[in-house]
Structure formats: structure tokens, C-alpha cells
Amino acid sequence: MNILVLGGDGYLGWPTALYLSRRGHRVGVVDNFARRGYDLEMGVDSLVPIVGLQQRVRRWQEISGLTIEVFVGDLTDDSFVTETLATFEPEAVVHFAEQRSAPYSMIDRKHAVYTQVNNVAGTLNLLYAIAEQDRDIHLVKLGTMGEYGTPNIDIEEGFIEITHKGRTDVMPYPKQPGSFYHLSKVHDSANIMFACRIWGIRATDLNQGIVYGQETEETVLHPDLATRFDYDGVFGTVLNRFCVQAVTGHPLTVYGTGGQTRGMLNILDTLACVELALENPADRGEFRVFNQFTESFTVEDMAEMVKAEFSGDATIVHTADPRVEKEEHYYRAAHTKLLDLGLVPNLLTPSVIQSILAVCDRYKANADVAAIRPTVDWRKTASNLVTAGTPTGESVRTSADEASSEVSSDR
């Protein structure tokens, strides 16, 4: 299959490209290097060193004999999108190419507007390009479980049957996202559903949980094939970050009570889920939603698990929550559609946590612990970023500075 991976230089995009390439698909990667630009802006870097995209691709060619085509450009540039689709002629497009950090979107007005315009306009350009070139192209779009928020009823996969005043209809599941980033994904989902309806496009919206892990069967073949590993307060994901805190001798920081429950999945399952979606495409005109996670944990659970598996001493501290979110809530979310297609989950076993701790331990000299501190406060309209190399004034030294964010980015 001809598969274009948008955002193919990122944390999940790159391993996805390798995985699909190894399985015999013709793979093209599209990226504008925005993710690496955010590192420069924040003054942080991936814990695990990563090489440039072209070097990655050359190394992959050398090791596997397989070619990945590279397209450098921005989805908000519509002529680039149109030309790339025309050149590559994809049968499927896997779309990771969005600004994907909740705290980044909440830094200030500029970052909020950037996140929404970048994500929404890029996806609109893609929808138009697909509709113009070939309406059979299957769009596999990365959404997030964070689109749903934490309602007091069970979360279903994209749609819910509602009986109201004696009548019944199947409706889009109501969304209550928790950041301008999560909102951008909700906007995307609504736009894609509409494009499917008017143009007969095929789309799968993968509402993904929070991903943990760094190694895949392909990325471990050579250091140049490694994918990035984020642990900072803006882009780091919760379990990855707890592991970095443990190996660097810092307390594992949990916001509030830690009762926030989130769907989680192993990076290996991201690859498997994307493959299952590709192998079983949506019908023409179908907007299909899969909830892409395998287990739910509270933040406190995750901290306890990391503490239990870490060979040294780890402590857990609780701090004020800079996010506006429920710290204790009902959470039960359906996630059967991918299991029905054959997903065999890689669960969060002690050995998995140990393997992540091992990665963190190997590269702990790279860790800038100051960058773990949460600097983005949901209740403020502008937050000073305290990152490596940034002079920090007293004004930004709040109690939250003592601790790191618990679910700092969405994935």
C-alpha cells in the first residue's frame, strides 16, 4: 500500500513510518520540523538523541534496504499538500502532523491561536486535497481521548445513541476537551465528519490515549533510528516523565489528589492500531472513530507503579494542579473496536516499566531537570516559560515550580 505519514519525523510518526516500511508498504514521510522547532523555542531536547530526518532515512535504507520518501513542507501551505499528494499518490494518509501538547497550547494567546490555526487549517487543506485527488484515499487521523473530557457517563467510540422525549437518534458523542490543543482536535473531528458526509471521503479518527515507551522493533536496530523521548513540563507524557524523575533522583510529582484517570497505551500498540485501521479501511463516506488505548490508570497509580519498579528509592509528592480539571471523577471508556479488529495489547507490566526506566537511566545525563517543572497555568492567560537557559524571575516562582506536571502533554 502507498502510505503517507504526516508528521513522520515526530515521536510516533517516525516509528510508524519504520513499522509500515518494514511490513512492505511504500512509505512517504511529510514533516515541517515544527516539533524540533518547539525544542529550540523551549530550550530543551529529546532525552534520547535523535538524528535528522534525512539521516534517519538513509540509515533505514542501509539497514533494511527499504526506501522512505521524504517531503519537507507545511500542511498549512495548500499547494505543498496538493503537490505532495499528486506526487506520492497515497492510498492512505496517516496524519500525526499537528501541534500536540496541551500545555504548549495554553502558554498564551499566541500559542493558543497558533495551535488551533495550524491544526485546523492543515487538516482542512488535507481534506480538500484528498477530495480533489482521490476520494478513496483513507485518512487515518490521530485524535485524542482528551476530546471527550471526563463526563459522568460511559464514553463511547465517537457516537452515542440518545433517547430523548420519546425519540432516539445516534449522535456524535458530546465533547468536553480540556485545553485549546484538545479543542483543536475536536474541531478537526467535526470538520472531518462533515467532509466524509459531503464528499464521500473515508476517514478513521483514532482517539488515542497517552502513549508510553520509546523503543520499537525497528527503532532499536540502530541508534540513528531512535525516536524522540520527551520528559519536559510542556511536551513530556506522564509515565515517561515519572521515569525520568525516578532515575534522576527527583520526586515523582502528582498534581492534586492524582485521581485523574486517563486511557494509556504502549507505543507498540500505536503502531499496531494504525496498521489495523489501514488494513481495515473506513467505507466511502464513513467517519469512523476508534478509541485507541488499552488500559486506564489514575495518575497516582502510575506514580506508584514507577516507584515500585524503580531499583532505587523514589518518592511521590503531590502539588497544586495548574490545570483546570477534575481530580476525582468517573471514567469508563469503550475501546473494543480495535480489539475486535485483532489488537493484542502490550499492557503496562512491570517489565515494560523497567524497560522505560532503563532507557531513561541510559540517557539520564541528558536530562535537564529544571525543564520538568510545570510553567503553564491554565488559569492565567500568559505563562512565563521556565526552561533551560531562560532567566527566571521571582514572579514565576510559584509553589507549582517545586514539582513537575503530571500529564503535561496529550500523548
Added chain:
Amino acid sequence: MNILVLGGDGYLGWPTALYLSRRGHRVGVVDNFARRGYDLEMGVDSLVPIVGLQQRVRRWQEISGLTIEVFVGDLTDDSFVTETLATFEPEAVVHFAEQRSAPYSMIDRKHAVYTQVNNVAGTLNLLYAIAEQDRDIHLVKLGTMGEYGTPNIDIEEGFIEITHKGRTDVMPYPKQPGSFYHLSKVHDSANIMFACRIWGIRATDLNQGIVYGQETEETVLHPDLATRFDYDGVFGTVLNRFCVQAVTGHPLTVYGTGGQTRGMLNILDTLACVELALENPADRGEFRVFNQFTESFTVEDMAEMVKAEFSGDATIVHTADPRVEKEEHYYRAAHTKLLDLGLVPNLLTPSVIQSILAVCDRYKANADVAAIRPTVDWRKTASNLVTAGTPTGESVRTSADEASSEVSSDR
């Protein structure tokens, strides 16, 4: 009260500004003249001549002795938004300042992206400016009944209680909008609801039906105070447009069966509803939704009513529907909250239709009947606009060219 009317040079913004000014409020008007720019782009003009904003304001001062302050600028320019709020110090902001035509948003990719970026980014800038300056400022935002689409259950006002698998929650009402424009309003609503939650802002989302009428108590005081009246295929609203077709001796064109049902309201009730919302502000942190319409009609009903009231002969023709929408559907939408606040509707009586016909007859020499034809096809990704002065090729002469669009714009 200090009230800033955003989009105060437009069809509804201008009469709203006059109405509030006459009732003793201090009124400021913000506009970037985008609406007049669309006229230039389309090669059409308001049926009723309108003068420039500054001249309108001068005339109003002369007639009423009341001053309306003018701020010329764009909501996507964040420093303009911040400075305007700082200068005027509003207690309430009435926000009409969005691209508001469904067909305009569906012309092609560029117009879709423009509509969403313009509307969403402008509203985000406004939310930030309010949160930064004064979180007590009451935002009265114009949404649309088109956010809901046409579900097979009753439409409620913004929220719905859902019982699912033995649990119950009050959730945002699921949205199924029918154009990239309507989607932009859905995106706005979600962003505003979130801003209320995290920042404690007060907001009222007025999900307005389709407005008819052109005269208000204030606009009739002098020709220079008139508001615009759109009848073209892109910006004209259905009832206004049927009236222009009648007085110019053209058939009233109904798409498909004409069973599409829509909530409607008189322009006088737009003013009354905005005033009621202002007088009864949302609580701090409250995101409140009012469904702002007074009666529901099918498109066929409206055509029949115009035909019945027109003094001459009017015929009704049915043509293929260029929109993707249900032509026959269940439609029952709650609209009690504004009635509970005291709204006394101006219903669509024969004399109201006659008064709109009289306006159309007075200015019928200005009508460019060719501009009524529907040129935007929802199923295509790019439509050639056939407007006055545009050379039209054979390629755009479809069967739909014989007829005009029935609900060509949202309001």
C-alpha cells in the same frame, strides 16, 4: 451600560448598535469592513443602498444627539482587540464580527480556511482580551441554530441530559453542522465554553435562526441609517430573497422538496433578544446558550407565504439542492429561555411579509437577478462564482443555474 458591538457595520450589527444607543447605552462599533469587501469580491451590493460607517454614525448623531464610537480594525489582529477593549472599557461585548455565509465558506478551500481561521482566531483573541482586561465583561456571541443540524430528536438549548447505561449527566448538545461556516460557529462555541470554565468568563451564545426583515424603528429615521439587504445566492437569506424574486418577476426557487425546516426570526427580535441577554447577563463562569428564533417553517411554507402576499403573480419552482442536507426531516427545537426573559415575538404575519415586499419593490431597480443563482455546490471542492460582471463559461451552467438558492446564507 458600555457596550461594544463587533461587526457593527453589518446587516444586524448596525441596527443593534442604533437600538442600544437609543436606549441610553454607550455604544462602540468595531468593524473591518470585511462584509463590504465580500460584495466587491462577488460583484454584488446590498439591494437597499447603504452609506459608509462614519457617515451613518454622523447622521445618527445629528438625528438623535447620540454618539456611537467607531473602531476600525480586525479581530484577528490581537493588539487591535486588546487596545480597543482597553480604550472603550466595555461591560458587554456583542459579537457579530464573523464571516456568516454558509455558501461563501463552501466556495473553495481558500474560503473554507479563511472562514474558519477568521472566525475562530478572532473569537480566541477576544476571549483572551476579555480574560486579561476584565473577566466580568459579558460576551454575547452570535451563534446559529445551524450548529445543531437536523437530528431525529428534539433540539435543546445548548445542553442535554443524557441517561446512558444507568448513569446520567448533562452534556453539551451534540452538533451536526452543515457547512464549514456552521462548523466555525461550533468551534467557537466549544472554545467559549472552555474559556468560561478556566477563566470564569460570562458568555451567552445566541444560536440564532434565519433573520428576515430590513427595517427597525431606528433605521427608518433616515435613508443614511438603513441597514443592508442581501438577496444574492451567497449572502441572501431565504425569505428576503423570495421577496426579491417576487418583485422582479422571477420564480421563487425552492431546493428539492422544500421540506427543510428552519427556525426563523424577525430582525426586530434579534435586537430584542440581544437586549434581553445584555440585561440578564450570564453568571461568572457560565456558558449560557439561548436558541434565538421564534417560529419554524419549511422552505416551501415560506415560498407559499410570499406567493400569497405578493400582489402580482408569483410562481414557485423546485430545483436540485446544491447543499448536502436532509430535504425532509424531524425538527423540533426548544426556544423558551428568551421567552422566559420576556421576549414578545414579532411573528411572520402577512403584514410583515408585505412590508418586506414593499422594501424590495422600492429598490427593485438595484436587483441583479443573475446574482441570485446558486453557484456554490457542496459536493464540489471548488465552485465558479457566477456574479455580475463575471464572465460565465459553459462549465458553470448547470441545471441549478436556472434557480436561486433557498437558504443561501445562515442569517
